[in-house]
Amino acid sequence: MVMYFMMCCIFCKNNSENSKSKEHIIPESIGNKEYVLPPRWVCDSCNNYFSRKVEAPFLESxxxxxxxxxxxxxxxxxxxxxxxxxxxxxxxxxxxxxxxxxxxxxxxxxxxxxxxxxxxxxxxxxxxxxxxxxx
Ligand SMILES: [Zn+2]
Structure with a gap:
């Protein structure tokens, strides 16, 4: 018997099987290269949202x-x-x-x-x- 678990985004809970982006727990743009979740933990949509709506405004402030x-x-x-x-x-x-x-x-x-x-x-x-x- 093979058990199969579908990956769901930890934020929105939608299917994230095809997501390609890595989630930097602390943004890469402020120096983090070490604490990273592999692809599929966070969907591309949520990852892009945090990048555009949270990180970018902070970095530009x-x-x-x-x-x-x-x-x-x-x-x-x-x-x-x-x-x-x-x-x-x-x-x-x-x-x-x-x-x-x-x-x-x-x-x-x-x-x-x-x-x-x-x-x-x-x-x-x-x-x-x-x-x-x-x-
Ligand atoms: Zn998501």
Missing amino acids: WYGKISRFEMRIPNKKGRIPVGTGVHPYSRTKLDLLFDKDGLSIFSASGEDETRFVKSIQGKVNFTFHRLENQN
């Missing part, structure tokens, strides 16, 4: 970006979001970028870079303030 920047969590393509800040003495808005070489600091688009550069010339340390929610 100011909090999602700044959290990933500060914790240096790359996305699936290996990119860490650009951080933003203000150099208080020159009042220059800055973009901060982590990459394989470390932290790079740029004046934000449209900002006067010379004011910032002049202000930090000859200094070993300087501070910047994180920009608060721009949304």
